[in-house]
Amino acid sequence: MITKVLIVDDSAMSRKIIRKALPHEWEVTISEAADGSEALVAYQAGKADVMFLDLTMPNLDGFAVLEALKKQEAKVCVFVVSADIQPKAHERVISLGAMAFIKKPVDAEILKNELKKAGLI
Amino acid sequence: MSDKTSLLTDERRDALQEVVNIAMGQAGSSLASIVNEFVELSIPQFHLARAEGQLLALKSRPEHQQNAVIIRQPFIGQLRGEAFVLINAPDIRYLAGIMGYQGELNTPQEQELLLDIGNVIAGACLNGLAGQLDFQISYAAPAVYSMQGSLAALLDAQTGNWPYALLMEIRFRLTEHSFTSHLIFMMTEDSIDPLTAAIDRLLSELQ
Incomplete structure (x- = not known):
């Protein structure tokens, strides 16, 4: 089955980095969103089985997206990808339902390991 | 002298913004560890411009007329210049309080605190x-300028040495207090080409 991946980040470069870091063998279709509001719209449109989510973004930040997804009991596996490396940020996103926290700059091996741990590849 | 600010195209700007975001994430984490609180980060705003225009805009901000504390950190290497951290005096007093300093700070305490925050x-x-x-890059010894010092005079004295300024505005929010710090990297003209070349290398790796 092809997995629908949504990459959410306000930086075009960061979205490209995540795209490039995804394992080649993973069969995916990729959509992108440039902020939290776009992410929720894309999720509602059925574009996300898996979401890579930045935290610090304009309009609606990553924490607010996680809260909204939790509230609606969304069936999406969220990996937070962020430069905010404070342990409390990490704890907070996990408590809001994120599967894992991946720090920027993204390391392709770490990302692959997190996908394996989640049973996605 | 040619104006190199036009080298910052939209694509390079997006890339530099992301690099700055990651760097500020590290700064936020370090700040959180010294104040022992969660630090909410905003998206840093930044501009690369000729120094005199940047500093004119900064000096006109009311909060920095009399009140700014300035920490100066020279750096050398492939990028060469000086970093200036501007924080308002009331924010320094707040940070001192949550870091456990009691009452009025004496001069050595104030120097230590400012050097820690600047660093x-x-x-x-x-x-x-x-x-x-x-x-x-490597660093020379930092210096602190007193709250009574003139921001305008200090910054004016720099524009001759360092014609370009990367001005960043960073808002940190703590549990009960938010504050804005300005971080200015004053750079030599010959630092701009390596900076844009490095951004281009990052971008080309993604093609």
């Missing part, structure tokens, strides 16, 4: 930029 903000950001862009 956290400027050092983490410079290290983050240098690490991601693969530059080697």
Whole structure:
């Protein structure tokens, strides 16, 4: 089955980095969103089985997206990808339902390991 | 002298913004560890411009007329210049309080506190930029300018030495207090080409 991946980040470069870091063998279709509001719209449109989510973004930040997804009991596996490396940020996103926290700059091996741990590849 | 600010195209700007975001994430984490609180980060606003225009705009901001504390951190290497961290005096007093300093600070305490904060903000950001862009830089001794010092005079004295300024505005929010710090990297003209070349290398790796 092809997995629908949504990459959410306000930086075009960061979205490209995540795209490039995804394992080649993973069969995916990729959509992108440039902020939290776009992410929720894309999720509602059925574009996300898996979401890579930045935290610090304009309009609606990553924490607010996680809260909204939790509230609606969304069936999406969220990996937070962020430069905010404070342990409390990490704890907070996990408590809001994120599967894992991946720090920027993204390391392709770490990302692959997190996908394996989640049973996605 | 040619104006190199036009080298910052939209694509390079987006890339530099992301590099700055990651560097500021490291600065936020270091700040959180010294104040022992969660630090909510905003998206850093930044501009690369000729120094005199940038500093004119900064000096006109009312909060920096009389009240700014300035920490100066020179750096040398493939990028060469000076970093200035500007924080308002009331914010310094707040940070001193949550870091456990009681009452009025004496001069050595104030120097120590300011050097710590300056090192956290400027050092983490410079290290983050240098690490991601693969530059080697090193640091000379930092200095603190007193709250009574004139921001205008200090910054005016720099524009001759360092014609370009990367001005960053960073808002940190703590549990009960938010504050804005300005971080200015004053750079030599010959630092701009390596900076844009490093951004281009990052971008080309993504093609």
